[in-house]
Amino acid sequence: MKLRWRLTLSTLALVAPLLLFLFSHDLYNLRSFLIERESTRLRAQAKPIIDAELLNRTFDEPTPSNCQSTGYRPYLS
Structure with a gap:
């Protein structure tokens, strides 16, 4: 075999x-970035709803709205 072909x-x-390693590394980083960005966006969209639900909750007496969401049924005598 000639030297040119061996080189x-x-x-x-x-x-x-x-090149294969660099390509796979870049692909992994891109995938991680896209997943992280999507999860941040979903959290930002859900935060006002979750905060409103937590701030409007009363802990003194169970109400029908609390009972529906949790499935809790207060004891009625």
């Missing part, structure tokens, strides 16, 4: 795994 093959053997 080409050895260079490809060194560069191909490096």
Whole structure:
């Protein structure tokens, strides 16, 4: 085999795994970024609803609205 082909093959053997690793690493980072961004957006959308529900809740006496959401039935004598 000529020297030119040996150099080409050895260079490809060194560069191909490096490129494959860099591509997979970038793909993993992109996937993580997109998932993190989506979860942040969903949390931001849900926060006002969750806060309003928690702030409007009373803990003294169970009301019908509290009983419906939790399934709790107060003892009636």
